[in-house]
Amino acid sequence: MTDLATETRRPETTAVSYEPERQPVLTVRDLHVTFSRGGRRIHAVNGLSYTLRAGRTLAIIGESGSGKSVSVRALMGLLPPSATVRGSALLGDTELVGMSDRAMRRIRGNDISMIFQDPARSLNPTMSIGLQITEAIRTHSDLDKKAAADRAVELLKLVRLPAPERRYHEYPHQLSGGMRQRVMIAIALAADPKVLIADEATTALDVTTQAQIMELLADLQDRLGTSVIMISHDLGLAASYAHEVLVMYAGQAVEHAETNTLFRNVRMPYTKALLGAIPQLTTVPHSQLTVIGGHPPDLAALPSGCPFAPRCNRATENCRLDKPPLDEHEPGHLYACWHPYLPGSEDEPVPVDEEAVS
């Protein structure tokens, strides 16, 4: 909107409210996911690390195929048998990687639960929504039928579904997309999980409904203290609702910081490209958007250097040879780039620093 454009540039945020005192809920370290398909090994996630803290929202953003969904499905044991998961993911003290299916079933829905993009396909069309919520409650607790039904209505109230007592007996096809997503959230929250993963949870919804659902999630997080991982390709949505943002490209994190720090001091050219491609309410009709050419790399044959180098206008020879590590170059701001956009060097290729390369 016009108000954003006219606002003068804010000073660089240097002091990051990193809040190390918040309890880590989920600690992911060097996560790798590989799929074997027809003799080819597809490296979907390549060494992803992050820490999710209590009551915080982490947004993982990236294009299709960047590995954002695969990385969270790996945590919940929801990947097909062709997938191999390596690394570590600690939920409290429990290691999720390599956990047996049986043990995972106790964790899933209980400590960590997920809402998906398409609520119509996630709900059983032949069961009333009340029964589906009751089923989720009874799977994770020893409440009797009556108590579980009461709790279900309570949950429907919590997610602000209009007329919960009546809706309890209705079927998914009788609800709108937004109401179905509310039901999905109610089911996901049935066992009061520590971590809620929203995998493109509002992508299929109208922009008006999306705003309602996101406000609901933010409100529930305030009230219940749930930690949220939100997977999205919408930078505006991530910037509006997440505390922390992690940008993924070709299965790895390329930039990671507090939301304000990241979007106000974008360093990585890929993040810059994503930002530049968002259609703005301020763009002039018939203007051309800044685009980058090329395609994400083939995940079965990743280049040895920076995976973004072939599409990057700042790339030099060493980018193609050496992969930049994801380092904390500034307090609380991690990025993987040899030639970041630094203040004062806007749009000028940074001279190659031989030491940094070697």
Place this chain on the structure above:
Amino acid sequence: MTTIETTRPQPASAVPEPILSVENLVQEFVTRGPGGVKAGVVHAVSDVSFDLFPGETLGIVGETGSGKSTLARAIIGVDRPKSGVVRFLGRDLMGLSKRDLKRARKDIQMVYQDPFGSLNPRWRVEDVVAEPLLGHTTMGRHERRERVRELLDLVGLNPDTYARRRPMELSGGQAQRVAIARAIALNPALVICDEAISSLDVLIQAQVLNLFEKLRSELGLSYVFIAHDLATVKQISDRVAVMHLGQLAEIGPAEEIYRAPRHPYTKALLDSIPGLDPETGIAKRPVPLTGEPPSPLNPPSGCRFRTRCPRAQELCAEVEPRLVEHEPGHFASCHFPLEDPATFSVDSLRGSIRSTGSAAPVVAPDEDAPGPAGVDIDADEPSPEAPDVPVAPDPPLLLGQTGEVRRGTDLL
């Protein structure tokens, strides 16, 4: 504010003949319960009229179920509308026989949301693009081949690499380019894009939007560009029509619609977009509407938006608002339209608040009004350009919710 009652919104400078004119289009579907008993009527499109001029792009925006796609389908005659007139290049499409309609459609093409769903998976790219040429032209095989290569080149696909591929071997963006090549194969006058970029990634979206722009200027195409997101439509549209539950809520020049939306629904759509300024990195958190969209089976009496409208009063339930011209070519159907922020004064703000009985404090529409909480997510950071005038705590959001005024910085 001029209030000239008309039913046919026309742009300010109505010089040329419109290539497409839609008059009082109505499309209804009967739903049937068990045993084929008539259960209800879905009012998908109710009395929609607009004109489209050569070389112009009209963006049509609205929520799911607002009738945007039904309108598109009615225009090309896939589903014949219940009543109304669709005039294309001077001919009434509704009166045509099936055969003549097929011939007329040569000049209207469509691009759909899911490129993979609209491309035959067993055909090669060159066959997909050549198909319209087979049916509508007398080109020989060699000529056709050349035309296909030319078209692929035009949409940015290298013919040597892509002509022999099948849809499965393409990415989403490439597949959409093939669908676009097919759509422009017959040199149409009008291309209807039904959510053509909605399923693409943001980087690919930008590429395809740029392609649409390039084709418009090179081939002189007119577009009807349907989307659910006002932000994507902004960059491509000359005029924007906002649909709500089968009706036009607002139609006007794109810049006007975004700068000074008159219909509260348009304002709500704009407010729902999560924004992010690429320069400053400042996010704009959405301000959601309350309530569910009403069912098109049983639309509310009077104004169909009144159940969710923060400005609704008794009149809205009784009388259906008609499209009223506020600025030249800018129409909105609302009894209590929003004011143009440019002609906005403190007095009008006070008056409008009093009229709804809201006790919201008044913010001086100071030029230096700070980014309110709804705009700036970093509320802790002191605003460097904070003015000296005292500002009531959190007033912008409060005022925004009453729907009476635009938030602080919008006044700039």
